Amino acid sequence: MAHGEGDECMENGMDGLVPREMERNSSSFFEDKEMGMKEPLLRRRITTNTTSQLAIVGTNVCHIESLDYEIVENDLYKEDWRSREKIQIFQYVVLKWTLALLIGVSTGLVGFFNNLAVENIAGFKLLLTSNLMVENRYHEAFMMYAGCNLILAAAAAALCAYLAPAAAGSGIPEVKAYLNGVDAHSILAPSTLFVKILGSIGGVAAGFVVGKEGPMVHTGACIASFLGQGGSRKYHLTWKWLRFFKNDRDRRDLITCGAAAGVAAAFRAPVGGVLFALEEAASWWRSALLWRTFFTTAVVAVVLRTCIDFCRSGRCGLFGQGGLIMFDLSSSITTYGTPDLIAVVGLGIVGGLFGSLYNFLVDKILRTYSIINERGAPFKILLTVAISLLTSCCSYGLPWLVKCTPCPPDAQDQCPSIGRSGNYKNFRCPPNHYNDLASLFLNTNDDAIRNLFSGGTDNEFYISSLFIFFVGVYCLGIVTYGIAIPSGLFIPVILSGASYGRLVGTILGPMSKLDKGLFALLGAASFLGGTMRMTVSVCVILLELTNDLLMLPLIMLVLLTSKTVADCFNKGVYDQIVKMKGLPFLETHAEPYMRNLVASDVVSGPLITLYGIEKVGNIVNALKLTGHNGFPVINEPPFSDAPELCGLVLRSHLLVLLKGKRLFTKDRVPTGSSDVLRRFGAFDFAKAGSGKGVKLGDLDINQEEMEMFVDLHPITNRSPYTVVETMSLAKAAVLFRDLGLRHLCVVPKTPGRPPIVGILTRHDFMQEHILGLFPNIKQHR
């Protein structure tokens, strides 16, 4: 599934009536060879017009088809609907809920497995290291520690680089783009799923400052896609019943459920998962979806709970009760006064600044790394190894800088702790002493967060230690995102935010009555608000993590402040990555400058139209010459009084029709739609999985057949949405976006001209395209 084989997506290629160079494989950010430092990937690519087929073959960004509405009007779909309603509606509903259940169960199990593996591997690694340290064999301990990290990191990077480059990174931007209608290459393929799971375990266990949350969201989406397609056809796992779900809408609904399940599994936050899907992931939302997503995340919660109950008796090795991050803060005092509120707002402002700086630096780092990554798989692994060594050095080396602290007499946890995770790490201190920096650095990320959040331990950490940890984690988090492993952004952000918050809390000292653990939580919230720019979902996730509702107003306040501050500087980190990857993401709102343009301004010829009953040769040529996914169909006399727009026919449907050959006629005569239904199966025209449809190369049409005719009416969408050419572009954009269209026909205002002016597609609404046509439009008023 490496790049270059991208012809799978051919039938889903870029739309647009200007034949343009199709995009090359950008499934993984790191794959792109000609990526620049300063400009988004997209703008560079749209350079020259070429109509050769090669350009089409190179395509890999497939658009999801629009909502059902776009195809509902062709006769065939009506037939589908009819048959479905008569006998299979029950089957459909049952399947829908069964799938939601299955997604929930699988994602829950995968999430649990992920945690189990990480806890055991990382715990074992830490155990070995500290055993060596106890024997004062510090060099060997470091070798052991760094070696383990290195092996795990290299394994994860190798998997990623060779097997599924799309599995690198967070995955949330890609899922978000998919739900917006951009189907990046192999982003939901089974191989990606496989690598994402294993790579995430390797990456987190290797001690990187990365999280498992983004990867879990991606994993959930992959699982949903896998189950919804009835498994992989490549590996002969298809399940025929699932043909009902072979349309974009059902598929997108499943992916949304999967993404929500991923968050629910990562954070044990079922409501947070639903809200995440609503606030961040989904571009189109329906209330029915709320309901189904909620069900899926509830299943995840039950599955996780069952698994953890199973492990409570110690049957899961080193997997402890805190395997899934869950910080119980409910003990801490939550009364606060005006000075506390001021402190919290200040925390939010600085958190917002740090958060937007984080986004800025991540952007820079990603662009720098891509230069290395695009040189090939070995370089990716090399980079990962280098970062792994850096991380190991920091984790093992920095704790040497601080001195040992005597254990507090009233410590609730064991002090000092030796071995795996836990608070009050002994490191190389005398008995009854602990190294506070080692408690943070030489630990799993989850445990470090737990230690930072822990309440009633106000004097555990020195200001200097917290400062070192904050700087270290902030920098490590930035340099780590971008290497070729599945890496979430939540945990680095929470980690640096929590250390920042605790640092502020410790500096304020007795000036604030708030618990230092609560300060850490608020710091984490401020960083999350500053980078992710999510509000309600982050708030609910934090609530579900910490299990205390009394601090809700404080969390809301800090989130509001930090998001407001950060919004002054740049966009959210996921939006930024989407943009940088050059995915044609459609924004919710029309840009103000679109008000000064009309629809026909951005649409441009030559327009290729087909007649209602068209010569086969012409169709094949049209398919060969362009990469368009939709062709307008014109009726001319004698089939109508005057030339009129009959509708829109999709490339994929044309290919199925041509492949079937069953409706070719010698003369220009209409064939009824009943004929089509008799000769084609009801689901022949259903949307195939990503890259699984009929290809142009599959057609085998001889010269004689080229001269025959075929009636396109039965497969034509008879009522496509249209706008008049003088419609303002802003309003056309609203129509296009809100209805989730893929093609929007532009018709002339005055009669007496050809019945269609052009077709607006996603790319015509992209800022790059419009600025290319009207460079000064933004200045114009």
Place this chain on the structure above:
Amino acid sequence: MAHGEGDECMENGMDGLVPREMERNSSSFFEDKEMGMKEPLLRRRITTNTTSQLAIVGTNVCHIESLDYEIVENDLYKEDWRSREKIQIFQYVVLKWTLALLIGVSTGLVGFFNNLAVENIAGFKLLLTSNLMVENRYHEAFMMYAGCNLILAAAAAALCAYLAPAAAGSGIPEVKAYLNGVDAHSILAPSTLFVKILGSIGGVAAGFVVGKEGPMVHTGACIASFLGQGGSRKYHLTWKWLRFFKNDRDRRDLITCGAAAGVAAAFRAPVGGVLFALEEAASWWRSALLWRTFFTTAVVAVVLRTCIDFCRSGRCGLFGQGGLIMFDLSSSITTYGTPDLIAVVGLGIVGGLFGSLYNFLVDKILRTYSIINERGAPFKILLTVAISLLTSCCSYGLPWLVKCTPCPPDAQDQCPSIGRSGNYKNFRCPPNHYNDLASLFLNTNDDAIRNLFSGGTDNEFYISSLFIFFVGVYCLGIVTYGIAIPSGLFIPVILSGASYGRLVGTILGPMSKLDKGLFALLGAASFLGGTMRMTVSVCVILLELTNDLLMLPLIMLVLLTSKTVADCFNKGVYDQIVKMKGLPFLETHAEPYMRNLVASDVVSGPLITLYGIEKVGNIVNALKLTGHNGFPVINEPPFSDAPELCGLVLRSHLLVLLKGKRLFTKDRVPTGSSDVLRRFGAFDFAKAGSGKGVKLGDLDINQEEMEMFVDLHPITNRSPYTVVETMSLAKAAVLFRDLGLRHLCVVPKTPGRPPIVGILTRHDFMQEHILGLFPNIKQHR
């Protein structure tokens, strides 16, 4: 503001190109004299066509104008936008957030005041009653109790009946309809706000089985509307700066914030408030709204917290810590096994059945009561008084049926308690004994719920007492909704659900390890799921109420079960009330039978069009003859090559133009849009508040002026959304709904005909309208 004065809404009257009898006042359900028992109000009304102005004057259901997009294209609006962007964008943003802040603060304060008043009045009432009982003066105690209730109830009903009939009932259906685009008469008027606040206090304090949640939502919406309009012009409270918000979109956003703030204030559930606004209230959602709503509810939470802190020292009379319902369940054990899960699912199934039965009975009761209510205000008061007496008899009489119970030695609360709220009510028992039924009945609703939810008190209530209470509260809740007081549905449903759950829990006894208080919570969840059909928001509200996240999976499970079961029988209670009130609510999804119709099927003439430069007399006639809110404008030669659709002009804009008279010309010549701008203020054409625009009667045009011409181009929306006449009605409905349109132009498919076929409006998509035209369409396939 009683019915009959409804000409205020004239410019917002029903749309539709068939002149039809306009709807009569249905601002309050109980106002309608000709309401039938079996059919919705709407169908009866659309009976005869009349083009007289009288029909228009009677109208009262005003549609909110569509989203900005509909008017964005006329020159004037562009100018607005331009001036706004240049100098006032900052002012706008600051105002937007200030308004959100103000809404939050006011709603929080009102919510607190509401609680304070209720607790003090009801507490004082209960104190007097129990003091008399301690002296064995039982008859006097009853007289005192029933008398207080009666006075409060009559006062609330009198306010409602005479001052603001729209304040009766929950208010959530009306707010929901408003956000869908249906502006029912005076539903957000200042008088409604006033009565809603006082009436709700009276109703709850009178011991009715009603809640303050629905009224709080309505109150929040009214406050938002009041603030957003810059106060009431009637009472000279207008604030000029707020002219920016004189458009539908900003107004709707404010109302959404207000509704969310209302829930947040009622339940102290800020996140629940946001989700309620998202899941139940809003029809169109934007992510920017999430953000602002979240801010508003956060403010509410902070305000409430501050107020409660203020009261903690006892400065608020009888207002206790539990003034705002908040049940701390976190002490109860939350481990559960498979039998518990089965019990929970069973609870959900039966809860769903009871919930849908509740909806069915509420529907029946509302229809019955309306016969009484429509006879006039005295009858409304009489009905309220009757129900008040019934409630008093039940509350005071039923506890006599059960015997006294000795106080448990380990009771955490005082036992027995005398006086106001509390657990373990003494009633007429010997010392150290309590009457368990009196603890529920002779108490405030909030305290009754708290007692039912209380954990660790497994044996407090007998099965028989719980059964009596369940039956009593279930029936009282049903007969109470529909009387002329502000009455929420949440508390009755939670109350009966909690007693049902606790009953089931007590019956199961030792078979389940779950706490009985938890059973009560789950029962409440099952009833809420069964009646309201909300999922995520109810779940989060319950979580925020009970402050325990560990039982989340159980609550989710029970909600899912009960909603699924109840959905088999009928719709949610709010949807049902919206339908019964005959509000033309636009559903999210197109109905399946719409697939068999095309746009031109439901549109019907005669169509009244205006020319681009039209004679004043013709415009006045068009305005007089029809109640249409939009008129298509046609350009004819010599102003265009062929007759073409220029756009759509709104009735309200025409009225402003005619009232101004400044642009009348002797000849048919175009006036530039700059002329309009020079002669009219920038905000003259902004949407006036409900019923505050120019009326047809305000025009004073003499015969000479009638013969003059006026150029409509500057106020014409030049690019209205259009569909071809052969577009399937289902797709047209999707377009209409998703874009929030008010008018949708239907254009001919083939040239050579008039450039517009008709205009689709909200009513053309109503089932009643379509079934009137095609009675058998539902059977057709």
